[in-house]
Amino acid sequence: MSQGTNNILTLLDPDLIAFPDTSHALGDPDGLLAVGGDLTPEWLLAAYRRGIFPWFSDDQPILWWSPSARCVVRPQTLNFSRSLRKVIRQGCYQVTFDRAFEAVMEACAAPRADQAGTWITDEMCDAYQAMHRLGYAHSVETWMDGELVGGLYGLAIGRMFFGESMFHRATDASKVAFAHLARQLSSWGCELIDCQVSNPHTLSLGAEELPRAEFELILRAEVENQGFPTTWPSVPSPGLFDAT
Numbered sequence: 001m002s003q004g005t006n007n008i009l010t011l012l013d014p015d016l017i018a019f020p021d022t023s024h025a026l027g028d029p030d031g032l033l034a035v036g037g038d039l040t041p042e043w044l045l046a047a048y049r050r051g052i053f054p055w056f057s058d059d060q061p062i063l064w065w066s067p068s069a070r071c072v073v074r075p076q077t078l079n080f081s082r083s084l085r086k087v088i089r090q091g092c093y094q095v096t097f098d099r100a101f102e103a104v105m106e107a108c109a110a111p112r113a114d115q116a117g118t119w120i121t122d123e124m125c126d127a128y129q130a131m132h133r134l135g136y137a138h139s140v141e142t143w144m145d146g147e148l149v150g151g152l153y154g155l156a157i158g159r160m161f162f163g164e165s166m167f168h169r170a171t172d173a174s175k176v177a178f179a180h181l182a183r184q185l186s187s188w189g190c191e192l193i194d195c196q197v198s199n200p201h202t203l204s205l206g207a208e209e210l211p212r213a214e215f216e217l218i219l220r221a222e223v224e225n226q227g228f229p230t231t232w233p234s235v236p237s238p239g240l241f242d243a244t
Helices: 041-048 082-090 101-109 122-133 173-187 200-204 212-222
Strands: 010-012 032-036 063-065 069-073 094-097 137-144 147-157 160-168 192-196 208-211
Touching: 041 122, 041 147, 069 200, 069 212, 082 173, 094 173, 101 122, 101 137, 101 147, 101 160, 122 137, 122 147, 137 173, 147 173, 160 173, 173 192, 192 212, 208 212
Parallel strands: 010 032, 160 192
Antiparallel strands: 032 063, 069 192, 069 208, 094 137, 137 147, 147 160
């Protein structure tokens, strides 16, 4: 578990909010930076402002990560597939913001066929619900006939959005939620949506990878910019897809 000459994993003092430089992250597993600390809003804000995020399972202590390659989406230049635009225009799904944050987190945490367990532990749910009450964490919900069938949640700090997880119970429901999020954030001047680590689903949504140093250069500027609204509108702004 080393990257270069570094083979020491930092143990964090829960009484002192301080992270090591991200250049000290391990190479195997890629990006593991530190262990310990806490999941209070103060800890989470300090972490995300430096491009660090928690990711651990029920049987592990709190683990903090900063991958060498960062998966991101640029909402202002993002183009959606013709098939997804068609689904949105058909109007089968209704999209809302922050109407069912807890339900979205519970759905994201539910067992999935391709996963042995979940990293969205009860501790994580409590932590991000606290961030939601403070106006930092937000959810996007996709509904069909009054039933929640997809969605996502994440954190908004400055002009950055840090995506955490998404789910779907109907075809393209999570993609529709993401598309509306990206267009809304673009209208607010968002530079990047952080998707953390690449996977086929995020890449299908137009994600790319940036080296850690390039990601952090953008991050440092954007988290200090005037942020998005603390209270999001209940539905996306009208006309977001009129030109598609």
